[in-house]
């Protein structure tokens with residue numbers, strides 16, 4: 001027995017009896033353990049070593065071509081009452097789900113090693129951190145969990161002290177999409193995932209625990225578990241304000257979290273401090289402010305589009321100690337993806353000689369896994385057990401039209417409404433059609449572990465108890481012109497929008513009231529130093545007729561979650577409609 005916690009030992013035993021592994025390995029998280037796992041994967045071909053000179057300790061993993069993204073249609077929330085999972089989730093009765101999963105897990109680890117991964121989500125000494133144990137038969141999962149979480153001995157020690165942990169059971173199974181399920185049992189604090197080895201389906205600390213299970217726990221405990229990045233923006237006066245931003249998958253969180261101030265901001269002294277890039281746990285503090293921790297310890301970031309122009313900080317951290325998944329390689333075995341540079345790759349993500357007719361060389365959802373500490377803009381505040389105080393919450397998405405570059409909510413309720421009404425074009429982060437506008441409230445459509453109506457009520461409740469709630473904003477970097485080009489330069493230039501947001505938080509600038517929210521005057525967004533003047537008239541316009549159409553859509557969307565939608569939200573729709581019609 002490798003733990004003194006009986007509950008944990010018994011659970012591991014019972015899983016072993018069902019799955020019948022040849023060996024059980026308790027993960028310590030040590031460097032030696034990692035080396036031996038990596039060597040094993042190099043032998044089996046699960047990992048390929050990349051160019052040692054340019055990318056030391058970097059590896060490529062090619063996943064099964066049918067296993068390259070989250071599978072939302074196979075992801076379930078299994079609450080006792082169907083209504084508690086809400087229309088936003090697939091639901092299965094817990095007993096039925098257990099029967100199904102027990103069958104799949106039967107003998108599935110025969111001849112393989114079963115790894116037991118104790119992990120901590122959040123700084124190891126933080127009262128806001130939460131513990132989990134993932135059992136998996138994938139060494140790739142272990143290597144990724146080591147970068148993404150605080151994994152190993154220290155986590156186990158805390159689990160043994162506290163006795164409470166989320167139980168995650170994972171097997172890659174046959175990688176058959178027909179035998180693939182990601183099941184959540186929030187009332188049992190457990191997760192079972194079978195048939196996928198990919199990212200959010202398999203690294204159970206991430207979306208399954210830190211969002212679906214945690215959001216459920218957060219509701220009962222009075223906090224928020226959100227799909228948000230966290231960043232500190234320091235102005236030339238040396239004042240740092242932290243913002244948290246929720247954008248749907250592949251809509252810009254990682255990029256915003258590590259942006260490099262463009263000129264002339266950089267020389268003026270603006271700095272960016274990266275706390276987190278994907279998940280944020282928000283806790284009300286005794287001083288009436290909201291405090292954020294990043295439960296993760298690494299990035300599982302989108303590779304395509306990452307370049308020295310768009311995200312130099314990312315490139316600087318990706319040349320060592322990084323696991324790449326489903327990228328292409330050059331003839332000298334360097335990782336490559338669309339948008340990186342103009343070299344032509346030698347092999348595509350499937351390992352076939354690159355042939356443009358076969359589609360992109362790197363999978364559009366190809367990713368890198370790397371420790372957050374490798375990020376040049378990483379801040380030690382990421383380890384602060386109390387979290388960082390949040391001044392602004394930002395919601396955003398990909399909208400080719402309608403949504404302005406930036407808009408401020410009138411108050412917390414309006415901000416909650418903006419979050420609840422969010423829509424965005426779908427991306428390659430999940431299987432299914434790309435580029436379709438869908439409602440993605442708070443960027444949590446795939447991740448909220450309970451009924452959206454209850455979730456919005458919880459947002460209102462948390463806000464109402466804060467003496468100093470953050471201001472809430474909406475942004476859209478993805479507005480397009482008639483030719484389909486992005487109007488806003490984006491990436492590092494997004495600091496220009498953050499500057500306005502910061503100034504609003506510090507009460508330094510005026511805003512223009514519109515029926516849908518508060519917008520900057522055109523000269524509120526600085527364009528100094530930009531090569532081309534962006535069309536701010538379009539970016540900051542509010543088209544009343546178009547917005548009335550949007551409100552029709554929002555009303556239909558909210559209707560899906562009745563009778564649990566808080567009245568305060570439906571009243572806001574009515575108030576905004578009234579203002580638009582009388583504008």
Ligand code: GTP
Pocket residue numbers: 247248249250251252253254255256277278300301302303304305306310429477478486489490491494
């Ligand atoms: P997940 O990890 O899936 O949650 O995604 P994310 O929200 O962290 O998105 P990420 O920052 O990885 O960006 C996804 C894609 O959008 C990449 O291809 C980026 O290059 C692109 N992108 C990010 N920010 C901007 C921007 O400001 N403008 C434009 N045009 N593209 C952007």
Ligand code: SPV
Pocket residue numbers: 069070198199200201206207248249250278300429430
């Ligand atoms: C996302 O899809 O939002 C991700 C990647 O961050 S995954 O870990 O697969 O969820």
Ligand code: MN
Pocket residue numbers: 227248249250278
């Ligand atoms: Mn994400």
